[in-house]
Amino acid sequence: xxxxxxxxALLAAALPLLVHAGVSVVDDEGRTVTLARPAGRVISLxxxxxxxxxxxxxxxxxxxxxNFSDHPAAAAKLPLVGSNxxxxxxxxxxxxPDLLVAWRSGNTARQLEELSRLGIPVFYSEPxxxxxxxxxMERLGTLMGTRPAADAAARSYRARIAGLRARYGSRPxxxxxxxxxxxxxxxxxxxxxxSDAIRLCGGVNVxxxxxxxxxxxxxxAVLKANPEAVVGSQxxxxxxxxxxxxxxxxxxxxxxxGNLFEVQAELLTRASPRIADGAQALCQAIEMxxxxxxxxxxxx
Numbered sequence: 001x002x003x004x005x006x007x008x009a010l011l012a013a014a015l016p017l018l019v020h021a022g023v024s025v026v027d028d029e030g031r032t033v034t035l036a037r038p039a040g041r042v043i044s045l046x047x048x049x050x051x052x053x054x055x056x057x058x059x060x061x062x063x064x065x066x067n068f069s070d071h072p073a074a075a076a077k078l079p080l081v082g083s084n085x086x087x088x089x090x091x092x093x094x095x096x097p098d099l100l101v102a103w104r105s106g107n108t109a110r111q112l113e114e115l116s117r118l119g120i121p122v123f124y125s126e127p128x129x130x131x132x133x134x135x136x137m138e139r140l141g142t143l144m145g146t147r148p149a150a151d152a153a154a155r156s157y158r159a160r161i162a163g164l165r166a167r168y169g170s171r172p173x174x175x176x177x178x179x180x181x182x183x184x185x186x187x188x189x190x191x192x193x194x195s196d197a198i199r200l201c202g203g204v205n206v207x208x209x210x211x212x213x214x215x216x217x218x219x220x221a222v223l224k225a226n227p228e229a230v231v232g233s234q235x236x237x238x239x240x241x242x243x244x245x246x247x248x249x250x251x252x253x254x255x256x257x258g259n260l261f262e263v264q265a266e267l268l269t270r271a272s273p274r275i276a277d278g279a280q281a282l283c284q285a286i287e288m289x290x291x292x293x294x295x296x297x298x299x300x
Contacts, residue, residue: 025139028126029104035121038145039099043081043092046103049125050075051272052133053101056141057149063095071266071274087111093118099143101125105213127271129196130279134158137273153273160276164200168283171202174290177222177254178205179232180269182245184216193271201283203229223252229289230254231282233265257292261285 024034041063044050050069053062059074064081079095082088086108092100092115100122102112116122123143127133134154141150176198180186188194190208198205206225207217230252232243243260246252254260263285267278 023142023145025123025142027123027139028128028132028136029124031124033121033123033143035099035143039097039121039143041095041097042099042101042144043095043097044069044078044101045082045087046101046106046125047071047266048127048270048272049101049103050078051270051274052125052136052140053144055150055153055273056137056144057146057153058140058144061144061146063097064092071272087115089114092120099123101140125271128191128193130161130193130200130275131158132193133271133273133275136271157273157276161200161279164276164279164283168201168287169199171287172290174201174203174229174286175206175225175227176203176286177207177225177227177230179230179243180214182232182241185219185222186214187217188214188269193275194268197268197275197279197282198286200279201286203282203286223249226253228253228257229259229261229286231261231263231285233269234262254289257289259285259289259292261288 022034022036023038024032027033040061042053042058042061043063044053044065046066047068047070050062050065051071053059054072054075062078065075065078067080067083069075069078079091081091081095089111097120100115100120102122102124104124104126112122125136127136134157137150137154138147141147178188178194178198180188187207189210189212190205191213195205195208206227207215230243230246243262246255246260249255263278263281267274268282
């Protein structure tokens with residue numbers, strides 16, 4: 001009994017140290033990010049990061065965000081710290097963050113370096129695969145002290161992705177062109193998370209081998225690749241042609257078989273838990289392309 005009371009006393013003495021213990025994780029650039037204590041004020045420097053922070057149970061910790069941080073609804077009420085054109089560094093400093101979560105591909109390198117020199121810890125978020133979304137939530141949960149909520153969100157997300165992989169991953173392959181924009185014509189290569197979603201659905205990204213993450217491709221290159229399906233985002237302006245532009249090229253397999261699909265852009269291109277919704281819509285589109293093979297023999 002004396003040992004039991006002694007153990008309890010030791011635990012009670014250690015609790016204050018545990019509460020204020022430092023936390024450490026490795027970010028998406030392989031850098032170790034260490035905080036003296038879990039972050040209470042976090043600034044998000046990209047929309048996908050805002051979604052990850054909220055999903056990881058840290059909504060109450062997010063002190064500011066970049067423009068287009070519109071999900072969940074509470075994110076739209078956050079103070080803005082910049083836009084596509086740049087970060088408002090004075091605004092960032094005024095919000096007194098103890099952690100910045102940045103996006104190397106979307107933020108200005110010069111400004112990120114300036115913020116790092118000011119001594120604010122920076123976690124770089126660059127999920128390139130579907131699994132990275134889950135590990136991002138777990139690591140951000142560690143940094144914010146919300147790991148139980150982050151773990152639950154990661155489990156739920158992984159279960160959805162596993163379900164899609166079990167249903168579609170072994171289906172006959174479909175060659176897919178993912179269209180980001182049509183003026184000029186942009187796509188995403190194999191290093192982008194959208195390409196991982198295409199693979200999840202049993203699809204093959206026809207431009208996966210290109211070295212640039214978001215390369216510009218020519219019209220002739222797409223026609224030569226002759227994908228069986230074209231997937232793009234919804235139209236943003238009345239004069240946008242979107243994937244409908246390919247109707248002018250009936251020689252293209254995707255156009256001939258009616259496999260021109262739209263998937264809500266932010267559901268696929270934002271590396272957040274909602275990419276599970278985007279992947280589901282993508283898989284359904286690719287499965288539709290498969291179903292049309294019976295009526296339209298594959299002639300290349």
